[in-house]
Amino acid sequence: MAARSLERFLPDEAATTRLGEDLAMAVKPGDVLLLDGDLGAGKSTLARGLIRALAGDPAHEVPSPTFTLVQSYDTPVPVHHFDLYRLSSSEEFLELGFDEAVASGVALVEWPERAAEAMPAVSLRLAIEHEGDGRRIVISGDGPVFDRIARSLAMRDFLVSADFGDARRARFTGDASARGYETVTPEGQAPLVLMNSPRLVLGPPVRDGKPYAEIAHTAQTVAAFVAIDRALAAGGVTVPGIVAHDLDQGFLLLEHLGTGAFLDPVGKPIAERYAAAAELLAMIHGKQWDDRLEAAPGVVHQVPPFDRDALMIEVDLLVDWYVPAVTGAPASDALRDGYHAAWNAVFDRLADKQHGLVLRDYHSPNIIWRGEKKGFDRLGIVDFQDALIGPVAYDVASLAMDARVTVSPDIERTTVDAYVAARHAAGSFDEPAFREAYAIMAAQRNSKILGIFVRLDRRDGKPQYLKHLPRIRDYLHRALAHPALADLRDFYRDNRLLEEFDA
Template sequence: MAVLVLERFLADEAATARLGEDLAMSLRIGDVLALKGDLGAGKSTLARALVRALADDAGLDVPSPTFTLVQSYDTRVPVHHFDLYRLGTASELDELGFDEAVTQGAALVEWPERAEAYLPNTSVLVEFLQQGDGRLARLSGEGAAFERAARSLAMRDFLGQAGWGEAQRRYFIGDASARSYEIVTLAGFPPRVLMNSPRLVLGPPVRDGKPYADIAHTAQSVSAFVAIDRALRAGGVSVPEIHAQDLDQGFLLLEHLGSQGFLDKRGQPVAERYAAAAELLAMMHGKTWPARMQAGPGVFHEVPPFDRDAMMIEAELLVDWYVPAISGAPPSEALRAGYRSEWNAVLDRLEGREYTLMLRDFHSPNLIWRADRSGHDRLGVVDVQDALIGPSAYDVASLAMDARVTISPEIEKHTLAAYIAARRAAGVFDEDEFLETYAIMAAQRNSKVLGIFVRLEKRDGKPYYLKHLPRIRDYLRRALAHPALAGLQDFYIAHGLLEERSI
């Protein structure tokens, strides 16, 4: 693998600190940043800014570890700051616990030349060189850590092009995909959100020569978000205004809609907010949405259909991931065939049902409550890129059976009642048909989520999703209780798919 090189001119200490912030945003456990340069070159300034950005504490005391040799910080990514100036031999790194530190966090290493052969070849070297009245920072390396650092520097360039080059960056949130978000602040302006949405990396073919993302119609570029966001804004939905965009690189600078969510201080769902969200869905479902939406000059996004193939491959995540996890063995072909047969029979019932724009993940992590607003404007909606044209009941099921928070049967009924009342007030509405479609979509979604949460643990090393499984199983039991799903319910019960299991 070839060593790659990037250079940045640092005019002053503030520019050096911004580089530290940029590297902090890219840092992951296992990364090593080797900071090389003469005394006073800016190594400690960069390290201090990096640690403070990870801690989200601009006033954090970050002393130089010249005499202690290593200083550790329990930040978002644990970071260990090594100063090897007084190191006698490279082997002394063992006594400092270097290997353990990199296993548990990231490492910043000043004076790396004292132990260059000891550092991993995936280290990112940041070399400070005198250039005029400032410094030249030369970054070199290979592998994922360097690629993330390079992308973070490209995000700073994007901010510069938007007039926000001197903004402070702080980690905001990541999700189950490769997307991540930061809060950026600049004096004289409200905070904004910096969205990092790299192009989706398609996996191997899983069926008919197609990867999973193609079959499930997962958004593959940020253009989908931009197009759907613009269409929703035009339709009266409070989604983020896009202040700047780079569709090729996958960067957006967005309006920050707020930080108040749908839960109270105890982490419990607020029924009135869920009802308001249901009323917003009712308004959206009364509109006609275009299937072709514009993201930019000459750039269009065709909103995919939530077709049978997409519904089935999502539902089958339960068989692919959840069944092996609870049984300790791969699913039998008989189980797979029976599962598909039962689901195909259920999906046949969707023929002729109401289809519209469905946002797919219309639940509490993607909804902002804005108490100072009125009407539908009280709700801010984010994370819209995976929208499809599908059954209107799907988003209601996503909301009323929120995968991230326990919705009691009472709040679920309250949410459904609010939606049904709003649809009735707007015109003719078939409540029985809706409730059947709602049950089908709730069963499909929660089957999918069981599989996804196990996959996130087994494949992606994110075990914290497993804590949600008991809730998802309860939601499945509720959905399958509808008479139209009796056959599917019997199948789940016969194969132990609704039993409480430890993974």
């Protein structure tokens, strides 16, 4: 396959430093970047910009590795800077630990032609040459690393189009999806958030010729975020203001709502904050929301239903991933049939329960505490693009049984009670029906999460999620204790669906 390429003109040293920053936003361990160019072409300036961006410090000391041949940096993505100008032999190169460096981080290689035979075929080549008073760089390569670099440069172009082309970019956070986030800090201004949300890759068909994401109604484009953001803002919910957007490419420039932690300094839940978040949910669930929301002129997002197919394919994650991890074998057809029958009987009970806008990921990672504000404005909500119209109790279960935080039974109870009290205060409210729906949706959500966290380990190479499994099993036990779920509880018990396993 022929290498692809793209070019950039760099009029000055600041532009070269910004390009290094753009590269830093995209690189991953295992990437090898070959820096070609004559003396004074700007290779070291580019490398320095990349390293400082990874370090999150524009003044980070980056000495030249000309005499040491390699300099390593313990940044969030480790980087190893090689300068082979004074390399005396191929044996000397072997002693530098190049293979080990590539295995653990990113390798930047100046003068790579001095050890050309040792450079990986998948390396990205950055050729810099003088052009007038500036430089021209040609970036060539293929595969995922080229795709990531090209997208990062497209993000810089997006910032240019929004009049923030000179802003400093820094890695911010990511999540379990393909979305990524950066902070963007214009000179002398408050930081913004740059969301990188490429169109969802749907994956292979899993049922009735449809992929999982289509059945589960996962948002496929960033237009869903924009439409729901604007609707929530109009409804009195504090969400990020949209500064600029490119719906086709999936780029959003957003207001930064702050960094106030919803949890305490050691990561434990604060009962008063969970109660406040529950009261905000009660306000949201007490409103009528249109299921057709405008993202931009002529672009309408249809909020999908949390229908039976979506509910079922989510709980199927438990038998698809968790059961094989526990038993060492795929779930049998008999187990699947019994599981579906048990859950269908439970889902039948949701028909007369309250439906409305379900944010779907309403829990601590997506709630920003703004203690200096008043009322509902104390809570900034940042992740809702997968919202559905369905049983609103799901969001209460998402909060009160927070997947990444151990919420005690006492705090769970005060959280749910705060929601119930707020719903009663707002008008007529069927509390017994809600509490039954809460148990059903808590059991549904936690069954799904057991499967998701195993899948993140087994399929996606993210074993850190396995540490949450004991908590999720405890939550599921709590949910199944509701009398309405007696038959489902018996099925789980009889088929040992909550067994622990050796991660």
